[in-house]
Structure formats: structure tokens, C-alpha cells
Amino acid sequence: MALISKIQNKGAAMSAIKETIEISRRPEDVYAYVTDPARMGEWQEGVVSVRSTDDTAPHVGSKTVVTRRVNQREFTMTTQIDEMDPPRSFKAHGLDGPVRPHFAAVIEPLDEGRRSRVTMSLDFETHGMGKVIAPLLLRPHARKEFPRNEQRLKEILEGGTEP
Known part of the structure; x- marks a missing residue:
């Protein structure tokens, strides 16, 4: 029981994971893709899979069911968009499960809007066993994955194959 208490306290004191990358694409392009x-x-x-709960364009209140693989396990959760300020920022959070992500992105224009600085942050709200699983x-x-994801985003958008 003492180990679980230490893990829970450790998890509560951790800060959001935050990464920034510069992408040679307009903020509008980055925002639309992300x-x-x-x-x-x-x-x-x-x-692993993503399914929107409706057929409309992303908007505040939009829900998406996402399945992710972490090591050999798969976790499915529903996320909801909380804020959208195109092409500058958006926020989303998980609605269910023992670990609920809180994601935010800020896209800043560089070089008179020809390039973008993208800052993403991720934190977790934990419930029940999530207090052990998350930390x-x-x-x-x-x-480990977050910086690789940003690098992949940069490679895709700078590759010129996306809108």
C-alpha cells in the first residue's frame, strides 16, 4: 500500500509533457492537419485507430474514439475538443477511462506567416488504477513518443505531400 501511495503522490507532482518544433508550413496548414x-x-x-462520433468537421464539443498502443497493451478512450482558435490553438481532453489525457497545441507564425512554431503539451488526469498506470x-x-510525434509531423508537413 505504501508503494501505491508513493506512486500516487509522485504522479500528482509531475508537470505536463511539453515539446516545441518549428515547421516550414503556414500556421493554417499545420492547424488544419493537426x-x-x-x-x-x-x-x-x-x-491504432480513430473514429469520429459524427461526420462533421472538428468543432468545440467534437468527440473522437481513439485506440492507442502502449508497449503491448491497447487503450481506448473518447476525447473531446474543448477549445478551437484557428489557426492559433486548440485543446482537447479525455472523457473516460482510468487515464484521461489533456492535450493542448499552440501554433505561432514565423517569418511573416510562412513558417510555424508548434508547442504541444500533454498531461494526464488519473482515476482509480490510472494513478498507478500513468506514472x-x-x-x-x-x-519518449511525444518528440518523435512532433518530428514526424514536421517531416510530413514539410514533405509537401499534405495540404
């Missing part, structure tokens, strides 16, 4: 749920699996390596499994995995 907020499109159908594109998540292209640049986020842990995504031991999910947070370390996300710390």
Missing part, C-alpha cells in the same frame, strides 16, 4: 482526427494515426505513432507506464512512454 486538428483533423483522420490524420492522427499518420503522425502519432501509438495510434509507471503511460507518462514514461509519452515522454
Whole structure:
């Protein structure tokens, strides 16, 4: 029981995972790509499947069911967009499960809007067993994957194959 208490306290004191990258694409292009749920699996390596709950364009209140693989396990959760300020920022959070992500992205124009600085942050809200799972499994995995995801996003968008 003492180990679980230490893990829970350790998890509560951790800060959000935050990464910044510069991309040679206009903020409008970056924003459109990053907020499109159908594109998540292209640049986020842990995504196994994504399904929007409606057929409309992403908007505040949009929900998406995402299945991610972490090590050998798969986790499915529903996420919801909380804020959208095109092409500058958006926020989303998980609605269910023992570990609920809180994701935010800020896209700043560089070089008179020809390039973008993208800052993404990820944190976790934990419930029940999530208080053990998050610090031991999910947070370390996300710390490794998050910069790779940003690098993949940069490669895709700078490759010129995307809108």
C-alpha cells in the first residue's frame, strides 16, 4: 500500500509533457492537419485507430474514439475538443477511462506567416488504477513518443505531400 501511495503522490507532482518544433508550413496548414482526427494515426505513432462520433468537421464539443498502443497493451478512450482558435490553438481532453489525457497545441507564425512554431503539451488526469498506470507506464512512454510525434509531423508537413 505504501508503494501505491508513493506512486500516487509522485504522479500528482509531475508537470505536463511539453515539446516545441518549428515547421516550414503556414500556421493554417499545420492547424488544419493537426486538428483533423483522420490524420492522427499518420503522425502519432501509438495510434491504432480513430473514429469520429459524427461526420462533421472538428468543432468545440467534437468527440473522437481513439485506440492507442502502449508497449503491448491497447487503450481506448473518447476525447473531446474543448477549445478551437484557428489557426492559433486548440485543446482537447479525455472523457473516460482510468487515464484521461489533456492535450493542448499552440501554433505561432514565423517569418511573416510562412513558417510555424508548434508547442504541444500533454498531461494526464488519473482515476482509480490510472494513478498507478500513468506514472509507471503511460507518462514514461509519452515522454519518449511525444518528440518523435512532433518530428514526424514536421517531416510530413514539410514533405509537401499534405495540404
